[in-house]
Amino acid sequence: MIDLNTMVDPGQGRNDPRIYTDQDVYQRELEYVFGRTWLFLAHESQLPKPGSFIQTYMAEDPVLVVRQRDGSVKAFLNQCRHRGMRICRSDAGVSKAFTCTYHGWSYDLEGNLINVPLEERAYRNEIDKSEWGALKVPRIANYRGFYFGTWSQETPEFEDYLGDMAFYFDAVVDRFDGGLDLAPGTTKWVIDCNWKFAAEQFASDMYHVPVSHASGLTALSDGLEVTAPLPSLEMPGRQFGGNGHGSGGFFSQERASRPPFIGEATYAWLRSREKETAERLGIDRAHKVHNHNTVFPNFSWLGNGFWTMRVWHPRGPGQIEVWSWTYLPKNAPAEVRAEIRQMTQRTFSPAGSFETDDGENWTEIQRNLRGYKARHNTFHTGMGLGHEEYDVHGLPGESNDVFAEHAARSFYRRWSDLVKGKSWTEIQESDKTRALSMSERP
Ligand code: FES
Ligand SMILES: [Fe+2]
Structure with a gap:
């Protein structure tokens, strides 16, 4: 049996890969994580x-x-x-x-x-x-029109549970006058991987983008007059991680022209709304690209050009059902709404050019973990460890460079506290102590 106390060590940046395969851990997840979160x-x-x-x-x-x-x-x-x-x-x-x-x-x-x-x-x-x-x-x-449920009476109120993540969630759900709606229907598919690979990647992982999605970005750019597709390796940017949630890529990149994954009508409409958006969110938050995000444990979305939201429903330790939706600005013209749906299908859907890159990685890892040696070979999650900062660059909470695994460590810290059976009172106490020590750092 895996030792719950040592299976993840966010302080050292280490994960035991059996957290992605172990049946006992999975049963504890169902009870202590999914049973006690929103x-x-x-x-x-x-x-x-x-x-x-x-x-x-x-x-x-x-x-x-x-x-x-x-x-x-x-x-x-x-x-x-x-x-x-x-x-x-x-x-x-x-x-x-x-x-x-x-x-x-x-x-x-x-x-x-x-x-x-x-x-x-x-x-x-x-x-x-x-x-x-x-x-x-x-x-x-x-x-803001998104319904969450919990089985537990002990889980903090939703706003407290969200904590600083509200700032990043609002950047997408509170962006447009008139709000959002979801395109009718749910797109569902199965990936043979542990749910944490998907949730963690959306919380934290900008590092994979230039490598895993290189071919998709090249294909989408082909023949179009576009700026260099995101992300440039020099871009200044941050990632937020706190309360187990993560906003994996909040960065400043001037978009002098249309990126390849945003349609023409959509791009023109978004430009025409820039003043409104800045008024709603503040100029900095409105203009920054904020890419992938996870509200702990398994609700994720992409922002700024990839209009997808999804839940990674666990189906045993080695499988997920992805349930995904295209979210749309309610007040956008029909042409823009149609174009957003089309572009989202093209990029993030079962056959989407980027979606398939991600699924392939996760399936391959899961397959490797069938191996005894592979399953007992510690993973490195230490990127940017010790370089977290608190309330900097106009971003609330703990953040780090955009190329870091700060949000992943925050995700696994919350996950392991819950799996171990810590009470929410204990968890909130340690959150407070951590925030205090972070804010007092020189
Ligand atoms: S009526 Fe529902 S199972 Fe019998
Ligand atoms: Fe990806």
């Missing part, structure tokens, strides 16, 4: 009216997210209390109630059991339906 459930645009629902997962647990008659959003385990079928098997829709397709138990929009077939004959009217409702997700948070 998980993305839905965006408000997916639940337009009373009775609107979507089906999703909180890690491996199926849940239904439902707009109530009073406009609020509730969620419950999509599992019938009779023998455990999914109560609802549609991906999304509008309904007045949900009826299990096995024996027909029915549940209302909140998940209360409201009908069992043959109640008089089969149950002699002796079943107390009020006791047999679906398991409710006890806490739901709505952050």
